[in-house]
Amino acid sequence: MKTPASASETTVSQAVTKGSCPICEILKDFQWTLAETTQPQANLRLCNFHVWALARSRGKLSRSTPGETVTSVFLDILKSPLVGKARTEECTLCHRVLAEEVARLRELAQRFQSPMFVQWMTSHGSLCLDHAPKLKEFVPLRMRPAIDKIVERNRSELERELEAFREQLRHGIHEGGGILGRVAEFLVGQRGL
Ligand SMILES: [Zn+2]
Numbered sequence: 500m501k502t503p504a505s506a507s508e509t510t511v512s513q514a515v516t517k518g519s520c521p522i523c524e525i526l527k528d529f530q531w532t533l534a535e536t537t538q539p540q541a542n543l544r545l546c547n548f549h550v551w552a553l554a555r556s557r558g559k560l561s562r563s564t565p566g567e568t569v570t571s572v573f574l575d576i577l578k579s580p581l582v583g584k585a586r587t588e589e590c591t592l593c594h595r596v597l598a599e600e601v602a603r604l605r606e607l608a609q610r611f612q613s614p615m616f617v618q619w620m621t622s623h624g625s626l627c628l629d630h631a632p633k634l635k636e637f638v639p640l641r642m643r644p645a646i647d648k649i650v651e652r653n654r655s656e657l658e659r660e661l662e663a664f665r666e667q668l669r670h671g672i673h674e675g676g677g678i679l680g681r682v683a684e685f686l687v688g689q690r691g692l
């Protein structure tokens with residue numbers, strides 16, 4: 500049975516153990532769930548990002564038949580009066596991602612009520628610079644310094660790894676470029692693709 504359209508498949512508890520920002524992790528997964536569950540509907544407005552997300556989803560989602568779903572969605576759009584691409588604020592899927600982001604930030608904030616969880620996050624957890632300030636809005640004031648501590652630890656870890664990577668590049672070893680993606684995600688967050 501597939502998960503409902505409103506929920507991504509990754510839970511907050513799973514996401515925090517993945518080594519990167521749990522909200523980014525969930526939203527990456529959610530983008531693909533979206534592509535799979537978007538149904539042809541009247542007034543479906545899509546931004547540039549989401550039209551491409553749907554177009555690219557086919558190979559990635561071979562476990563079900565999203566190719567057929569996306570084809571129907573596109574056919575429906577072509578058959579309706581053409582209105583052009585939507586801005587992010589008008590995009591049906593951007594709205595769903597935003598709703599998911601808020602729901603998951605609330606869920607993560609709930610977890611911060613447990614001192615053990617806070618302790619674990621402070622020594623092992625990650626948060627990006629996009630989601631850390633957003634999470635602060637959902638936790639009690641006294642929890643905010645813990646969030647700053649997590650971000651500060653992430654920053655120094657990434658800095659160390661990046662310096663090691665630069666040193667390695669100087670010796671002509673080019674493996675391990677995944678660090679650049681992790682730094683990008685830390686700096687601006689990400690929502691998939
Ligand atoms: Zn994030």
Ligand SMILES: [Zn+2]
Nearest residue numbers: 546549590593
């Ligand atoms: Zn969109």
